[in-house]
Amino acid sequence: xxxxxxxxxxxxxxxxxxxxxxxxxxxxxxxxxxxxxxxxxxxxxxxxxxxxxxxxxxxxxxxxxxxxxxxxxxxxxxxxxxxxxxxxxxxxxxxxxxxxxxxxxxxxxxxxxxxxxxxxxxxxxxxxxxxxxxxxxxxxxxxxxxxxxxxxxxxxxxxxxxxxxxxxxxxxxxxxxxxxxxxxxxxxxxxxxxxxxxxxxxxxxxxxxxxxxxxxxxxxxxxxxxxxxxxxxxxxxxxxxxxxxxxxxxxxxxxxxxxxxxxxxxxxxxxxxxxxxxxxxxxxxxxxxxxxxxxxxxxxxxxxxxxxxxxxxxxxxxxxxxxxxxxxxxxxxxxxxxxxxxx
Numbered sequence: 001x002x003x004x005x006x007x008x009x010x011x012x013x014x015x016x017x018x019x020x021x022x023x024x025x026x027x028x029x030x031x032x033x034x035x036x037x038x039x040x041x042x043x044x045x046x047x048x049x050x051x052x053x054x055x056x057x058x059x060x061x062x063x064x065x066x067x068x069x070x071x072x073x074x075x076x077x078x079x080x081x082x083x084x085x086x087x088x089x090x091x092x093x094x095x096x097x098x099x100x101x102x103x104x105x106x107x108x109x110x111x112x113x114x115x116x117x118x119x120x121x122x123x124x125x126x127x128x129x130x131x132x133x134x135x136x137x138x139x140x141x142x143x144x145x146x147x148x149x150x151x152x153x154x155x156x157x158x159x160x161x162x163x164x165x166x167x168x169x170x171x172x173x174x175x176x177x178x179x180x181x182x183x184x185x186x187x188x189x190x191x192x193x194x195x196x197x198x199x200x201x202x203x204x205x206x207x208x209x210x211x212x213x214x215x216x217x218x219x220x221x222x223x224x225x226x227x228x229x230x231x232x233x234x235x236x237x238x239x240x241x242x243x244x245x246x247x248x249x250x251x252x253x254x255x256x257x258x259x260x261x262x263x264x265x266x267x268x269x270x271x272x273x274x275x276x277x278x279x280x281x282x283x284x285x286x287x288x289x290x291x292x293x294x295x296x297x298x299x300x301x302x303x304x305x306x307x308x309x310x311x312x313x314x315x316x317x318x319x320x321x322x323x324x325x326x327x328x329x330x331x332x333x334x335x336x337x338x339x340x341x342x343x
Contacts, residue, residue, distance in 0.1 A: 002172045034248070035156050036085035036232060047153055049146040051082035057137030068107055070209040071140070072114025073121075078121045078235065079144035081288045085233040086155070088148035089218065092127045093119070096141040098134030118305050122215060126206075148299075152222070154231035154292065159249035163229050163329070165291035167309045170261040171238055172277060175284025176269045177201070177208030203265050211288045217307060224301040228292035237283040241291045242334035243321060247312075248322035252320040253322040255312035255333065282323075283336045 009017060021031040030047060031039035037051035055061055055075050063071075076093060083090040088339055095115060099108065119126055124144070159239050159289055187194055214233075221228065229251055232241045238260070246253050262277050270277040293303070293314055312324075320329045 005131035007218075009193065020176040031155065036082040037088070037144075039086070039153065039235065043238070044320045045150055046147045047088075047150055048090045048211050049083050049086050049148060050143065051079055051146075052141065052143045053079050053082070054139065054141045056139050062181075062185070063138070064185055066209060068110040069114035069117070072111040072116075073118045073210050074114075075140045075142050075197060076115055076118035076124070076144075077211050077213045079142040080118070080124065080146075080215060080290060081211075081233045081235070081290075082142050083146035083216045084213050084218050085231050085290060086148055087144070087152050087218055087221070087228060087231055088146040088266045089143055090122055090124045090146040092125045092212075094127060094143045094145075095129040096131070097129070098132045098136075100134050100137065103138070113275040122213065135136040152227050154228040155248075156230055156232050157244055157248040157250075158228075159230040159245055159293040159314045160295075161251065161294055161314055163251075163254060164230075164296060164299055164310055165237065165242070165255060165312040165314065166292050166294060167234070167261060167287040167289060167311050168217050168307050170266065170282045170288070171234065171287050172266045172270070172280035173204050173207040173263055173290060174211060174286040174288075175208075175280050176266050176273070177204035177206070178286070179273055180205060180269065181208065185291040187279065199268065201265070203263065204269060208286065211286065212288045213288060214307075217290055220305065224296055224298075226298045226301050227281075228294055231290060231292040231335075234287045234291050235285060237281075237285045237335065238291065239282040239333050240285075242333060243335050245291065245293065246321045248316060248317050249314070252317040252322070253312055253333070254320075254322050254324050254330075258326050259309055259311040261309040279336075282333070 006014060015033065022032065024032045028041045030041050037049040040048040040050065042048050048257060057063060061071055074094070079093065080090045116124065180198060184198065211243060230245050232244055234241050242253055260278065260281050262281050266280065267277045270280055299310070321333045323333050324330055
């Protein structure tokens with residue numbers, strides 16, 4: 001038999017391969033695999049949104065520095081982010097966990113305390129889930145359920161030429177927070193008596209351990225009367241996500257380096273680690289900010305928002321997805337984010 005390694009496909013290639021084998025047959029299935037959430041018609045003026053993400057110990061988190069309470073919160077936030085990326089509002093979640101006997105009852109209480117805190121923060125109900133034994137560490141799978149008005153939904157595929165590309169918050173902070181935590185872990189292994197030196201890096205570490213879904217932006221856009229023409233959350237880095245929007249919309253893009261939002265803390269820490277802040281912003285991932293496009297006419301409605309940066313515009317040349325540097329050079333944007341099936 002011919003054996004094909006998963007690494008030859010990568011995560012997105014595998015998803016596309018699976019997608020090609022399944023065609024929705026029910027009229028209620030409006031959107032299946034391929035966006036931030038599945039879209040289901042309930043026969044009302046709203047669509048139902050459903051999204052699932054899995055966090056696996058040793059792949060997505062390291063319990064040597066990730067507190068269980070923060071981990072529970074993050075597991076919910078990253079799924080709520082997918083609902084927000086459809087311009088939707090989260091309503092319910094289910095949580096399934098795979099556990100080994102190394103975890104105590106008190107440890108699981110701590111994990112679920114984080115889940116409960118996230119439920120309160122995002123106004124969602126925990127309505128079910130499953131528990132199972134695990135021989136390979138802790139596994140957390142969360143399904144988020146939300147709703148969106150049918151005329152307000154934002155897919156990845158709706159961008160048009162000259163639409164303005166928008167980014168919320170700042171980028172690269174989560175990746176730098178991870179680098180700090182990994183460095184502290186290495187130093188601790190060499191010297192167990194050392195004390196962590198992370199007080200001045202609380203923002204970066206917080207962005208890694210306890211990210212927030214940008215549900216606030218959904219409400220802000222709604223209040224401003226703006227419906228994004230396309231939208232995605234930034235889980236794998238700005239470069240990867242802009243390519244998703246371009247590929248699914250059949251568009252090209254120009255993104256201006258000088259407009260990409262990067263926090264001062266990220267700049268300083270990237271310099272400390274001798275890495276490019278721009279590279280981190282483009283490829284770091286796990287920021288869980290929102291990347292979206294708007295019509296030119298909507299710019300005036302949100303131009304003064306302190307939470308939104310306008311980083312570029314869409315073009316009608318799908319072969320040209322480019323970064324425009326401060327010096328005026330143009331370079332193809334390539335996704336170099338983390339490919340966990342290559343590990």
